[in-house]
Amino acid sequence: MDIISTKEMLLDAKKNKYAVPAFNIHNLETFQAVLDGAWEMKSPVIIATTPGTIDYAGLDYLVAIAKTGAKRYNIPLALHLDHCGSIDFLQECIMAGYKSVMIDASLEGYDDNIKITQRVVNFAREYNVSVEAELGRVGGVEDDRKISERDVLLTDPDVALEFVKITGVDSLAIAIGTAHGVYKDEPKLDFERLDIINNLVDVPLVLHGASGVPDESVKKAVKKGICKVNIATELKIPFGNAIRRFFDENPEDNDPRHYLTPAKNVLKEVVVKKIQVCGSANRA
Numbered sequence: 001m002d003i004i005s006t007k008e009m010l011l012d013a014k015k016n017k018y019a020v021p022a023f024n025i026h027n028l029e030t031f032q033a034v035l036d037g038a039w040e041m042k043s044p045v046i047i048a049t050t051p052g053t054i055d056y057a058g059l060d061y062l063v064a065i066a067k068t069g070a071k072r073y074n075i076p077l078a079l080h081l082d083h084c085g086s087i088d089f090l091q092e093c094i095m096a097g098y099k100s101v102m103i104d105a106s107l108e109g110y111d112d113n114i115k116i117t118q119r120v121v122n123f124a125r126e127y128n129v130s131v132e133a134e135l136g137r138v139g140g141v142e143d144d145r146k147i148s149e150r151d152v153l154l155t156d157p158d159v160a161l162e163f164v165k166i167t168g169v170d171s172l173a174i175a176i177g178t179a180h181g182v183y184k185d186e187p188k189l190d191f192e193r194l195d196i197i198n199n200l201v202d203v204p205l206v207l208h209g210a211s212g213v214p215d216e217s218v219k220k221a222v223k224k225g226i227c228k229v230n231i232a233t234e235l236k237i238p239f240g241n242a243i244r245r246f247f248d249e250n251p252e253d254n255d256p257r258h259y260l261t262p263a264k265n266v267l268k269e270v271v272v273k274k275i276q277v278c279g280s281a282n283r284a
């Protein structure tokens with residue numbers, strides 16, 4: 001299999017009431033661990049990379065490992081550009097082989113968000129690339145995007161309906177009370193808002209900031225129409241902790257294979273758990 005767009009993947013999830021997990025990766029090891037977990041669970045998977053990750057790891061390297069992984073594991077795999085605010089950067093990713101992109105113009109005013117998203121949709125169509133956009137504003141920290149609590153904007157259902165119609169996006173990231181990064185208190189999701197949006201909008205809905213959201217809340221959100229669940233922080237924390245633990249116990253060791261293997265193993269465990277929560281096992 002080659003890497004695919006998220007369009008059919010998410011439509012299948014919508015039809016069958018599950019969500020495809022999107023895991024943010026940063027390097028070969030995190031990619032391998034995500035894929036091992038997805039393959040074991042026979043789950044479709046979205047490999048999410050922010051512009052910051054692409055700058056760090058290299059666009060061509062990331063496309064190459066994603067293509068290799070899709071072929072080797074033979075499960076539906078999408079390589080997705082997460083939270084991109086630059087049209088130039090996004091086009092570069094598409095030209096390099098990305099089949100799924102998120103244009104995030106949620107920091108702009110509504111009219112500019114529409115204009116920018118429309119431009120991206122028009123470009124992406126020519127390359128059979130699926131487009132996610134964000135309406136409202138999800139709080140927290142992701143890459144160098146920082147949204148403080150007072151700038152959070154929950155998604156207005158009527159505006160969402162209009163936005164999707166005008167822009168023609170394939171999926172919509174909505175703000176219903178989650179935030180990127182670590183939560184200070186347990187997040188309370190606005191399920192009523194989700195219900196209304198889901199009844200009005202016919203494209204698959206995306207939940208950002210799923211790390212730290214209780215499993216029961218994620219499951220409920222999936223039941224109510226969320227088709228893609230984004231997870232980054234809950235992978236980074238155990239990965240880093242496992243490396244720290246390794247060096248506490250083995251201060252003299254310096255072999256990357258020794259300290260990265262336990263980190264990959266714990267990351268894979270999280271992936272398997274999140275796939276169960278999303279209900280995407282055996283959907284590959």
Ligand code: 13P
Pocket residue numbers: 024082083142179180181182207208209210211230231232233234
């Ligand atoms: P978390 O870091 O909170 O899991 O958010 C991930 C995300 O939404 C990526 O776009």
